[in-house]
Every structure is written in structure tokens, then in C-alpha cells.
Amino acid sequence: LNKVEEKELTPLQEALSQLIRQLQRKDPSALFSFPVTDLIAPGYSTIIKRPMDFGAMKEKVKNKYYQSLEELKEDFRIMCENAMIYNKPETIYHKAARKLLHSGMKILRPVRGNGFYSKSP
Numbered sequence: 001l002n003k004v005e006e007k008e009l010t011p012l013q014e015a016l017s018q019l020i021r022q023l024q025r026k027d028p029s030a031l032f033s034f035p036v037t038d039l040i041a042p043g044y045s046t047i048i049k050r051p052m053d054f055g056a057m058k059e060k061v062k063n064k065y066y067q068s069l070e071e072l073k074e075d076f077r078i079m080c081e082n083a084m085i086y087n088k089p090e091t092i093y094h095k096a097a098r099k100l101l102h103s104g105m106k107i108l109r110p111v112r113g114n115g116f117y118s119k120s121p
């Protein structure tokens with residue numbers, strides 16, 4: 001019988017998944033859950049060179065792309081900064097991104113890599 005082996009999550013994957021869940025609670029309208037398309041945001045793909053969203057971050061955790069907490073933090077920052085670059089300051093998206101960045105950093109800043117996972121010695 002082909003046994004479906006359940007995917008054991010590594011401690012890092014567990015920690016990163018938990019952090020993303022906490023961060024997503026700060027985005028109740030799910031404006032950052034999925035990729036921004038050129039359809040809803042004209043010219044987006046020409047302006048924003050490194051698109052990022054929570055779905056992509058979860059995929060990267062699943063594929064063991066992240067080697068450290070720092071790399072997740074960087075993607076989170078890029079995601080928020082993209083929204084503050086593309087959307088004018090008075091838009092709900094720019095304001096939501098600024099708010100998300102601040103509340104998200106309160107969650108991520110105190111989280112200490114235990115040294116084992118961070119690349120830098």
C-alpha cells in the first residue's frame with residue numbers, strides 16, 4: 001500500500017509557520033495573503049521587482065527555502081515596502097502596509113534565532 005508519509009516539520013519550519021500565522025492576524029482584510037496582480041493593480045509587475053505575499057512565504061517555509069528567521073523577516077519587510085512603493089500614501093493599501101510593518105516588527109524583532117539556524121556565526 002502506498003503509505004502517505006506525513007511531512008514532519010522541522011523546528012525552524014514550525015517556528016516560521018507560527019510567526020506567519022501571527023503576522024496574518026494583523027492583516028484581517030487579507031490584502032497581503034495573495035499575490036497582487038496587474039489586473040487589480042495596473043502596472044504592478046513593472047514597478048515592483050520583488051513581489052511577496054503571505055502565501056509565497058508559506059510556500060517557502062514548506063519547501064525549506066528559509067534557512068533562518070532573518071530571511072523570513074526580510075521577505076515580510078519587502079512585502080510591506082512593496083505596498084508602500086506602489087500605492088500612494090493616502091490609499092488604504094499604503095496605510096495598511098505601514099501598520100502591518102510596525103505591528104509585524106513587534107512580533108518579529110524580539111524573536112531570537114537560537115544561533116543554530118541563523119547563517120551568520
Ligand SMILES: COc1ccc(C(=O)NC2CCC2)cc1-c1cc(C(C)=O)n2cccnc12
Pocket residue numbers: 030031032033034035036037040041082083086087093
Ligand atoms: C491580494 O491583493 C488584494 C486582494 C483583495 C483586495 C480587496 O479586497 N480590495 C477591496 C478592498 C477595497 C477593494 C485588494 C488587494 C490588494 C492588495 C494590494 C497591495 C498589497 O498592494 N493592492 C494594491 C492595489 C489594489 N488592490 C490591492
